[in-house]
Amino acid sequence: MISKHLQSFMRIGMSALLASAVLGFSAGSVMAEKVLRVAPHADLKNLDPIWTTAYITRNHGYMVYDTLIAMDGDLNPQPQMLEGWDVSDDGLTYTFTLRDGLKWHDGAPVTSVDCIASIMRWSKRDGMGQKLADFTKSMSRIDDKSFKLVLNKPYGLVLASLGKISSNVPFMMPVRLAMMDAFEAVPEIVGSGPFVFDKDAWVPGAKVVYRKNTAYVPRSEPASYAAGGKRVHVDTVEWIYIPDAATTMNALVAGEIDFWESPAVDLVPSMEGNADITIKVIDPLGTQGWLRPNHLNPPFDNPKARQALTHMVNQEDYLRAIIGDEKFWSTCPAYFMCGTPLDTDIGSEALVKQDLAKAKALLKEGGYNGETLILMDPTDIPVLHGASLVTAQMLRDIGAKVEVQAMDWSTLTSRRAEKKSIADGGWNIFHTYSTGADVSSPIANIGISGGCEEKAWFGWPCDRDGPDSLEGLRDAFSEESDPAKQKAIATKLQARAYEVVPYVNYGQWFQPTAYRSSLKGVLISPVPFFWNIELN
Amino acid sequence: MFGYVIRRILATIPVMGVVAIFVFLLLHLTPGDPAAVIAGDYASPADVERIRETLGLNRPLHIQFFTWAGQLFQGDLGVSIFSKQPVIKLIGQRIEPTLALATTTIIFAVLLAVPLGVLAAWKSGTWIDRSVMVFAVLGFSVPIFIIAYSMIWTLSIHLHWFPVQGYKSFLIQTGTGIDGAAIIGIGFEGICRDSGRAGCGLVPFFRHIALPSIALGLVYVALIARITRASVMEVLTEDYIRTAHAKGLSPRVVLIRHALKNASVPIVTIIGIGIALLLGGVVVTESVFNIPGLGRLTVDAILHRDYPIIQGLILIFAGVYVLINLLVDISYTFLDPRIRY
Incomplete structure (x- = not known):
């Protein structure tokens, strides 16, 4: 009796093994997914870049969300989600107009109401946002694509504030999320940025997966800091958090990861002679x-x-x-x-x-x-x-x-x-x-x-x-x-x-960054961005 | 026997209760503030206070405890303060790599250490014995990370035989059910059940787990080999061993059937302790080989003061320790008929 069961079990087991071997082979041969594997400087624990000022969450924010205005390489504010803006002669009224083709990851269009709510939530947490709020008399919708910000007295940093490049960055969120308490994390990650957060593949403490947002329409200008066209040349970006610096270096040398955001400076000399590795300071501000x-x-x-x-x-x-x-x-x-x-x-x-x-x-x-x-x-x-x-x-x-x-x-x-x-x-x-x-x-x-x-x-x-x-x-x-x-x-x-x-x-x-020399298009910027990068 | 097992299982309830209270108090009395970590370095003191309030961290300690204990009785370990993911889900994501690492390590250690220990005892005083003991001393003395980095350097970086880091599950998608859900099974190589990408199965699993198991296992090889040697040597001096020899039994039969079996109680004890220690002691190995297991989850949670995760993990570790001790005690009755409960 026992041997009969055992035989049956073994037959099933062997069938599964053979079937899986065939499946594995065929799956492996048809998949040609371009995956950029990144070792970030920290583990992504919080997903709401307004709730926390942690840099890793800011970097995650840039993957998923977009901003109305963004700083270029000369630290000048440039339109990003905006078509442009008008400032009244007295400097008190700013009219912002969204560009065409902006969509949330759930397919809904981005509207001016979403943006007003997002600015309000951000201004409750960020120092520059609070300052802007102090000078703001009102914000109101003109139509689905444009809104108006009226100041109670002239303020020279309206555009610089909305284009702030570091934490807390005024990322835009759908109104249902932006209306939430700024002191509580949003329960879902829906942005309009160049990547979509894959919640099911997220293993806190180990791995974060972003898929290319195929509906994203990049600007026509070349990328410069956070401004310009965010053109994505890979299908997936994986952030693989490796707590040990020596292991990260070995993984980079072995080609198991492509990009190491913050290598320990004492390990840099070990990689400098390796032609497969490029060491570069990509944050010019330091x-x-x-x-x-x-x-x-x-x-x-x-x-x-x-x-x-x-x-x-x-x-x-x-x-x-x-x-x-x-x-x-x-x-x-x-x-x-x-x-x-x-x-x-x-x-x-x-x-x-x-x-x-x-x-x-x-x-x-x-x-x-x-x-x-x-x-x-x-x-x-x-x-x-x-x-x-x-x-x-x-x-x-x-x-x-x-x-x-x-x-x-x-x-x-x-x-x-x-x-x-x-x-x-x-x-x-x-x-x-x-x-x-x-x-x-x-x-x-x-x-x-x-x-x-x-x-x-x-x-x-x-x-x-x-x-x-x-x-x-x-x-x-x-x-x-x-x-x-x-x-x-x-x-x-x-x-x-x-x-x-x-x-x-x-x-x-100046923190150096290390990446496989086969990567092209790594942007110079105070924040590591993963658009514009090509895998060769 | 059955009554004993029931009594032991019931006895774990107050043990777990004491562990729960102790851990909760210890964590909350330790300096450190998850609200400050969440708010980040540039948040104002007022922001930190506000976050503390929304997380309920400024409620009286006893209220926080009873809230947590109430959830616990309903089988709910709570939600991570940081990621807002259920603790049970986070532990579920991490348990397979740790169990796999612990299992392969202990199998490797036992398969190598017990024969070595028996051999050393049998050939006591010879070069074989001395070699095994030198190996045991080295296994104890050399830190895991030295062994690990040396193996990575030679076997992964230079010879490319093994990957440097990471973990691949032995479970793969073997098909699709009528409801469209993936059917999970074991296979040589196939599509990973979580990412939907190729690269999982037994072959990738063993390629990824081999070096960590060896690095972690060497210390257990040393430990088990020493205990086995001492235990077998002691038994070899017993009268019944002399009698067995006198009866004309072959040395192999005497060694395996009479000596090893009677020496097995301390060996099983040390293996049991080894398994329990492994589950909580894999932090360095998991970090060096970047295996997303429970050890790393524990350290991360402690560093960030993610109380619900720490509490959940310690309760689980305590439960595993109690269970392993129980299994070891029960195994004694099979190994030594004189032991009865």
């Missing part, structure tokens, strides 16, 4: 490091003590420690990044030339009495861990007592929100970094805000009284539309920032 003191706790509640940090920091020491290879970094004293329209070195003498004696004297003048300074060190992020250790040593060099508290980044993000005194578990310093796209404008740069406990970012700098304060100058910048005048205001703002020291810039670096 990344800026921030040493953020807590303005609420002594001694850094005193500007003298914060200025001591500026005299203490030597950017080269940080950059050698955290990046190493000189071709991927440069010292840069500009608060709004070097190589951008607002680049200036005004007020930066203290940062450019390290002076530990002066730093020591200023720290004392700032009221430092030998108390232990709490430095939060996120050991799971190598760049920030390295920067923390450099700062700790430099602080000791100027006579400060430092306690380096090791923790993971998640704990740090929780601890940094604490406004408590040191005795009650508060903190003095932590480090972070921000991409050039996020700091190259005084409004987008949240670190430079002097909005005090109510409005400023963690660390809570407070400088908002009068037109020459940080906040006064940020307001003046936002109300100005003439680039030359904006530059003059930004210059004054930087000079003021070197007095107030909301944070200390510990250098600018």
